[in-house]
Amino acid sequence: xxxxxxxxxxxxxEPSQVEILRFNLHQQGFDVSVAMDGEEGLQAAIEDPPDLxxxxxxxxxxxxxxxxxxxxxxxxxxxxxxIMLTARSEERDKIRGLDIGxxxxxxxxxxxxxxxxxxxxxxxxxxxxxxxxxxxVGVIELDLEKHKVMSEGVEIKLGPIEFRLxxxxxxxxxxxxxxxxxxxxxxxxxxxxxxxTVDVHIGRLRQALATTKGxxxxxxxxxxxxxxxxx
Ligand code: CA
Numbered sequence: 001x002x003x004x005x006x007x008x009x010x011x012x013x014e015p016s017q018v019e020i021l022r023f024n025l026h027q028q029g030f031d032v033s034v035a036m037d038g039e040e041g042l043q044a045a046i047e048d049p050p051d052l053x054x055x056x057x058x059x060x061x062x063x064x065x066x067x068x069x070x071x072x073x074x075x076x077x078x079x080x081x082x083i084m085l086t087a088r089s090e091e092r093d094k095i096r097g098l099d100i101g102x103x104x105x106x107x108x109x110x111x112x113x114x115x116x117x118x119x120x121x122x123x124x125x126x127x128x129x130x131x132x133x134x135x136x137v138g139v140i141e142l143d144l145e146k147h148k149v150m151s152e153g154v155e156i157k158l159g160p161i162e163f164r165l166x167x168x169x170x171x172x173x174x175x176x177x178x179x180x181x182x183x184x185x186x187x188x189x190x191x192x193x194x195x196x197t198v199d200v201h202i203g204r205l206r207q208a209l210a211t212t213k214g215x216x217x218x219x220x221x222x223x224x225x226x227x228x229x230x231x
Contacts, residue, residue, distance in 0.1 A: 006123055007031040009050040011041030011067065012085065013059050021054065024112045030119075038062025046076045052123055053077075054115075055102070057086040068102050081122040085110070103172060105185075121175075135170040138217050138230040140209070142170055151209055161186065162205040165198075169218070169228035178225040202226055 008030045010021050018034055025032045033050065035041035038059040045053055045067075053071065057064040064084055071077040081103040103122050106115055133145040141150040147163060149156040158166065164186045169177065177185070179195035187193060206218055219227045 005029050005031045006051040007033065008119070009033050009035065009041065009045055009053045011035045011038065011045075011053065011059065011064070012056040013037060014056075017056075017085075020112070024116070025119075028116055038064070038067050042067050042070055045071060045080065046074050049076050049080055051080070052119060053080055053082045054119075055082055055084050057084055083115075083118055083122055135167065137170045137173045137228055140166075140170065140217060140228075142167055156208050158205065158208050161201050162208060165201055165205055166228070169226065173228055173230055176219075176221045176225055176227045182225065198226075 008025055010018060010025075010032060012018050012021065012034070013036050015036075018036065022032050022034065033044065035044045038061045040061075041053075041055070041059070042062065055064045055067060059067070068082055068084070071080065071082060083104045083106060084102045085108060086105055087108050104118050106118055133143060135142045135144065139152045142163075143149070144167060149158055149163065149166065165182065168182065168185050169175075179198040182198050183193055183195065187197075202218060202220075206216060209218070210216065217229050219229050221227065
């Protein structure tokens with residue numbers, strides 16, 4: 001992050017949304033630039049990488065998904081945090097979104113206060129290192145395309161839920177996710193499950209990862225949730 005005001009690139013096609021964001025972000029001391037379609041957004045981000053990107057899910061010319069994927073591939077923008085703005089009906093696409101490397105999501109209509117809080121937390125967070133669809137945290141390597149997990153060079157077999165759990169945690173290393181948030185991100189908002197379900201699958205994930213000599217990189221935050229820690 002630069003020593004001047006952090007610069008946020010807003011990629012959003014609805015003029016009213018753009019104005020609300022511009023006004024509020026300025027008030028919070030951020031520098032704001034705006035792109036109103038996907039192609040322009042991608043180009044602006046690569047030419048002059050901002051400190052954070054607010055990316056609308058539905059955009060003309062190029063979808064938010066495609067932009068996010070391209071941002072993660074380009075060396076200029078690989079590490080720039082991306083917060084996706086999604087409409088409620090698109091929430092089930094969240095998981096797909098996570099697989100393409102967004103750092104966080106916020107559902108429209110959102111409160112500006114919440115958005116600002118998420119921005120601050122995304123700017124503080126160490127970003128996952130993603131190279132060619134692979135995430136690396138400590139000794140764990142996760143391939144988002146091949147759905148393959150390696151720990152210290154040994155392949156770890158995971159069920160689909162455990163894989164998505166690990167991918168979610170690894171995309172934001174050290175960030176503590178509440179059980180509710182994990183249910184939402186991994187199972188989808190419509191899933192009517194008890195938070196205990198998360199504990200069960202974390203248990204399985206730990207067990208699978210424990211088959212190598214590597215230390216347990218999953219951290220339990222009592223009464224709250226889980227995080228993955230680099231060793
Ligand atoms: Ca839109």
